[in-house]
Amino acid sequence: MRIALATALALGLATGVAAQSQPSAAPAITAIKAGRLIADPRTGTGAPALILVEAGRIKAVLPADSPIPAGATLVDLSTATVLPGLIDSHVHLTGDPDDKFWQATIDTTEYQSLVGAKNALLTAKAGFTTVRDLGSARLSAFALRDAINKGFVPGPRILAAGNAISIIGGHGDVTGFRPEVVAALSEGNTCTGPVQCAERVREMSRRGADVIKITATGGVLSQQARGLGAHFTPEEMTSIVDTARSLGLKVAAHAHGDDGIRAASAAGVASIEHGTYLTPETAKVMKANGTWMVPTLAALTGLSERIGKGIYTPVVEAKARQALELWGKQVQASRAAGVKIAYGTDAGVFEHGRNAEELALLVEKGGMTPRAALVSATTGAAELLGLSDEIGTIAPGKSADIIAVNGDPLGDPRALLKMRFVMAAGRTIPLD
Ligand SMILES: [Zn+2]
CATH class of the missing domain: 3.20.20.140 (Metal-dependent hydrolases)
Structure with missing residues (x-):
């Protein structure tokens, strides 16, 4: 028991040292291709866009033809309507x-x-x-x-x-x-x-x-x-x-x-x-x-x-x-x-x-x-x-609360009854 504990401590220490000596990896970026983006439901029209998510937050909302950053995880929602959670x-x-x-x-x-x-x-x-x-x-x-x-x-x-x-x-x-x-x-x-x-x-x-x-x-x-x-x-x-x-x-x-x-x-x-x-x-x-x-x-x-x-x-x-x-x-x-x-x-x-x-x-x-x-x-x-700065729209700096559906929720509220994609605070929610 004592040996196991000592080993674990040694391993933990070694891991810590190794992590410090390596250059820190670039934070993971998720790139979401939106066929129609309603970034702000008060005014949004559903134009195509590219959304970048990093560390649970929206990093950028870009024109649809912007380059996808190297190493980014791509979520292709180019046939869907994307909107805030x-x-x-x-x-x-x-x-x-x-x-x-x-x-x-x-x-x-x-x-x-x-x-x-x-x-x-x-x-x-x-x-x-x-x-x-x-x-x-x-x-x-x-x-x-x-x-x-x-x-x-x-x-x-x-x-x-x-x-x-x-x-x-x-x-x-x-x-x-x-x-x-x-x-x-x-x-x-x-x-x-x-x-x-x-x-x-x-x-x-x-x-x-x-x-x-x-x-x-x-x-x-x-x-x-x-x-x-x-x-x-x-x-x-x-x-x-x-x-x-x-x-x-x-x-x-x-x-x-x-x-x-x-x-x-x-x-x-x-x-x-x-x-x-x-x-x-x-x-x-x-x-x-x-x-x-x-x-x-x-x-x-x-x-x-x-x-x-x-x-x-x-x-x-x-x-x-x-x-x-x-x-x-x-x-x-x-x-x-x-x-x-x-x-x-x-x-x-x-x-x-x-x-x-x-x-x-x-x-x-x-x-x-x-x-x-x-x-x-x-x-x-x-x-x-009291969370207008954090949620409610898809905008840089806000929490990555992003959903996607087929159809047009601005024409048919029932389009929101079935989700195609859900991300809550940067975490993708399994839908099935
Ligand atoms: Zn109640």
């Missing part, structure tokens, strides 16, 4: 859609992180190279985020919220069990009053949150049956937003009811998630406050596929039927008022990997153009996430 501002990677509401009572955090690893790969394969994970149990999403960052498992860049902060008995609390079970399962994410709510924000920050998620109203899929109206007091929400801001964190507010949307926007949250019952008047308030809308229309695809099948409890079914009647209305109200829309799906409520289905929903139910829908999933979401 997509961004989903609202997912739940560590859960699956057909989990029963009590599933979290039997799954360990460790198991949920592994479920998340499975779903992270599915999400990346679907062309989504950045996601915001807006609610996971315990520390599962943080562990997943860190493992992806270190290259241990393939997946998208993750901004993770951890637990959503909720009122007692609210959408983010444990509900539907006997009190002693609730007490045992509670994850310390509820608060009452501005001081306690500030404490919760600081705790989530300490745990590793990149963003603060609050449940500003009731929710469709939780067992609480008190409707979808406002939950926190204005003072509590202002305290949450101010505390988050002091820590450099944005707040994403789950909100269905119009009163809760209005109160969250007034408190200064960065985004309203879902926004089901948004009225034209409140849309004007959002516009004035600069609040983003993340419509998550695809979540309702999930609801529509599961309703009436004994998957949801009666309490949940009643709320789901209400929400389905309004599918896409919040997008129309947001557009009419000039509210900015960032792409988000609520994947986890439906199967991970179907994230691109939201594009066609934004067009068909929300009245957006295919280009506007694509902008919401690239430069729009990048701006909401």
